[in-house]
Amino acid sequence: xxxxxxxxxxxxxxxxxxxxxxxxxxxxxxxxxxxxxxxxxxxxxxxxxxxxxxxxxxxxxxxxxxxxxxxxxxxxxxxxxxxxxxxxxxxxxxxxxxxxxxxxxxxxxxxxxxxxxxxxxxxxxxxxxxxxxxxxxxxxxxxxxxxxxxxxxxxxxxxxxxxxxxxxxxxxxxxxxxxxxxxxxxxxxxxxxxxxxxxxxxxxxxxxxxxxxxxxxxxxxxxxxxxxxxxxxxxxxxxxxxxxxxxxxxxxxxxxxxxxxxxxxxxxxxxxxxxxxxxxxxxxxxxxxxxxxxx
Amino acid sequence: xxxxxxxxxxxxxxxxxxxxxxxxxxxxxxxxxxxxxxxxxxxxxxxxxxxxxxxxxxxxxxxxxxxxxxxxxxxxxxxxxxxxxxxxxxxxxxxxxxxxxxxxxxxxxxxxxxxxxxxxxxxxxxxxxxxxxxxxxxxxxxxxxxxxxxxxxxxxxxxxxxxxxxxxxxxxxxxxxxxxxxxxxxxxxxxxxxxxxxxxxxxxxxxxxxxxxxxxxxxxxxxxxxxxxxxxxxxxxxxxxxxxxxxxxxxxxxxxxxxxxxxxxxxxxxxxxxxxxxxxxxxxxxxxxxxxxxx
Numbered sequence: 001x002x003x004x005x006x007x008x009x010x011x012x013x014x015x016x017x018x019x020x021x022x023x024x025x026x027x028x029x030x031x032x033x034x035x036x037x038x039x040x041x042x043x044x045x046x047x048x049x050x051x052x053x054x055x056x057x058x059x060x061x062x063x064x065x066x067x068x069x070x071x072x073x074x075x076x077x078x079x080x081x082x083x084x085x086x087x088x089x090x091x092x093x094x095x096x097x098x099x100x101x102x103x104x105x106x107x108x109x110x111x112x113x114x115x116x117x118x119x120x121x122x123x124x125x126x127x128x129x130x131x132x133x134x135x136x137x138x139x140x141x142x143x144x145x146x147x148x149x150x151x152x153x154x155x156x157x158x159x160x161x162x163x164x165x166x167x168x169x170x171x172x173x174x175x176x177x178x179x180x181x182x183x184x185x186x187x188x189x190x191x192x193x194x195x196x197x198x199x200x201x202x203x204x205x206x207x208x209x210x211x212x213x214x215x216x217x218x219x220x221x222x223x224x225x226x227x228x229x230x231x232x233x234x235x236x237x238x239x240x241x242x243x244x245x246x247x248x249x250x251x252x253x254x255x256x257x258x259x260x261x262x263x264x265x266x267x268x269x270x271x272x273x274x275x276x277x278x279x280x281x282x283x284x285x286x287x288x289x290x291x292x293x294x295x
Numbered sequence: 296x297x298x299x300x301x302x303x304x305x306x307x308x309x310x311x312x313x314x315x316x317x318x319x320x321x322x323x324x325x326x327x328x329x330x331x332x333x334x335x336x337x338x339x340x341x342x343x344x345x346x347x348x349x350x351x352x353x354x355x356x357x358x359x360x361x362x363x364x365x366x367x368x369x370x371x372x373x374x375x376x377x378x379x380x381x382x383x384x385x386x387x388x389x390x391x392x393x394x395x396x397x398x399x400x401x402x403x404x405x406x407x408x409x410x411x412x413x414x415x416x417x418x419x420x421x422x423x424x425x426x427x428x429x430x431x432x433x434x435x436x437x438x439x440x441x442x443x444x445x446x447x448x449x450x451x452x453x454x455x456x457x458x459x460x461x462x463x464x465x466x467x468x469x470x471x472x473x474x475x476x477x478x479x480x481x482x483x484x485x486x487x488x489x490x491x492x493x494x495x496x497x498x499x500x501x502x503x504x505x506x507x508x509x510x511x512x513x514x515x516x517x518x519x520x521x522x523x524x525x526x527x528x529x530x531x532x533x534x535x536x537x538x539x540x541x542x543x544x545x546x547x548x549x550x551x552x553x554x555x556x557x558x559x560x561x562x563x564x565x566x567x568x569x570x571x572x573x574x575x576x577x578x579x580x581x582x583x584x585x586x587x588x589x590x
Contacts, residue, residue, distance in 0.1 A: 125510060144512075174510075176506075185510070188515045191494070192515055194551075196518065197573040198551045200576050201554075201572045202547055203483075204575075205550075208482070211471075215440060215442065216484075216580065217440075219422075219487060219520075219521050221581065222517050222521070224573075224577050227573045227576075234570055235563055238558050238566055242559075251497055255493045255500075259489060260544050263544075271533055274492055274496045275529055278499065279492075280499075282520075
């Protein structure tokens, strides 16, 4: 099997490294927008060969992994689908972007007679504070989950091939409806990023911001770690998952209003209920990796 | 110098351990509410002697460190001030609670002729996820800041004694008006705790909470770490610092509304401005420990 990588950043390079030397893999072929990235990917042995245009991957690969950020991945997926129209057996197309709904809708907006059966959308729940081809690690996905959001009209073999590639990289693959993926990721990842960015931005503009940052301690550092993430990547995620991010912000704001009311009223029981519920849910999540017991 | 510890939890026990064997220290004397805690403190060598009532510390100590949580510390400070009325040279009274305004107001509400000059309020900006006398560590305050909020009518020598005790424990001591302390701590510590508790509580009650906790990853774990803190301690902090916590929540909510608007309008520039400002402020904070440059 020949696997192509469109985009050779952290995720693409790590996936390629994880697949290197697996018995099924005949070649790892890459395309990168920057010449220096492509040269590094070849020098580091991340890929075996490079092509000079994304479309060139179509004729030489069995599977193409689009490893570019959210909005670019959307455009490239559409371009690859269009460029592979008329191919007798087009390669499987998959991706690693943080939002799935925008890709899904972009494909549907092509108004093809049916969902292109070789297109299997996916999202590895793994990352690193580092980025770029040099940060690629063969073990990045080990013991991490990869969510695939297959379409009912997907070729079952195509889904199976993508699943097995991720499993060979050490990941646990789960299948999920695209709407659920975007709702769950909005809650666990997109919303926390928005809160952390918004908090730090607000404090940076405070009248006493100098004292605030001078006396902030370890808890603040942990809590705001994700506010050091790439602004462009997160702008694109907020754009791509707009509806779910807004809905997550609104649910959060309603919850914060309830806590604010409890504090304003000095309602010790209401505060304790909220804090206990949160502590129990998080402790359970950390200890067992399981969701909280329902009331 | 004989130093008394009213409360032998993490902070009190760590302070006692840090002062052990310092040349100025003649004895470390403790009171704990639980018999088992007192016995452990003696067995572990945290304290040299124990007394059976908080007031017993007054006649044998030069300095008393109230090491109990926020609201209890307020009651005990008042009781010790009242019990030491009439003493020719009452011991210095200091504390380690997370909020200073409630203690300050409680002392003022005594309507004494003047601020009791031996009362020096303080707050070490250090902690641990562990608690209790067994968690005490001699190095807990090393390279951490301790904020003292002296009153203009404080005896200068009393402030100096408390300052030097903390410096002997390895801390950097800074002086700050009580209002600024409570505002800064509301922003950097109390607000983040409220946000983390509220977020996890809201997600725990979500229709898809099972999936949310199942697919949450490392960033979520870091972001919500402080939601595993002691609910009673944080309820008391929210009560003690009510006005500043409410004001911090309101400032945060206004900032979040601005971000929500930008997302709702698809205003990429406004989003990027917020994310860039936050990333710059946090990166600068982490790299240099310094506040962000003002606009």
